[in-house]
Amino acid sequence: MSAAHQTLPRMFATLVAGALFGFGLSYATMIRPEVVLSFLRFEDFGLTLVMGGAVLVVLLAYKLVPRVLARPLLGESFHKHPSVWNRDTLLGSALFGVGWGLCGVCPGPAIAGLGAGNWSLLWALGGIALGALAQGLRAK
């Protein structure tokens, strides 16, 4: 099958995968900034289970799937996204944490929260979009 023929199924697959992700975020109440902030204040350790559960499944998939399949079911190759450690990663992560500790919202829940009618999260979503814009404008 040519790449063009796969575009629609691939879009649909991406939509369904995103929906599972968003459903999981909501089911785990991560779209409530209060729950995230109570984790950051050591009052409720639920976020460790959310992250641990998600990492476990992803770890298995990233390890096992490429061993069983030569290529993804609807794509040409398994992507890799190597992370690097440098000054930007350190500074960026530190700033991200300050912002996250201030509002209790990270990028996934900022998007998903809209689906549950949490319009206040639009403020966070707008802030994130502006922050990403500012970062890109400052980059060379």
Place this chain on the structure above:
Amino acid sequence: MDLLLSLFPLGWQHYLLGGLLIGTGAALLFLLTGRIGGMSTVFSSTWSFVVSRPFFQQGRFVDSRGWRLVYALGLVLGALVWWLGFAGGVREATTVPVWQLLVGGFLVGYGARLGNGCTSGHGICGLGSLQWPSLLAVLTFMATAFLTANLMARWLA
């Protein structure tokens, strides 16, 4: 039992199940399309539609901006299904003040893009592929987030 209740006063099952579902979403994306589904890149790649500066016109943004938006739309749909089907359609609301959402959000966006990842990119996908730079990134943002949230709680108390 008491320990469980003190660590997870609101229960623990929904956290674990929710986490497994989040992981399944990212795993399904990988199985079907081979893509690595972090969430913060969409905030840079979408600007490439309207901002012509070379930074935003990089291939990694332009080539992925379509599917990243679809992935984000999926996130909204998934939350909608949960809201209508499992939460009785009671509208979610937050008591976090607007200035905290806006300023915090700005730092989240700036920082995640500068550091090339957020709680899903470094936290789930990066740790899921056993990359030590992602582990360092997670430890860094957890540390500054713990600090900020606790200082804020003290000041606002």
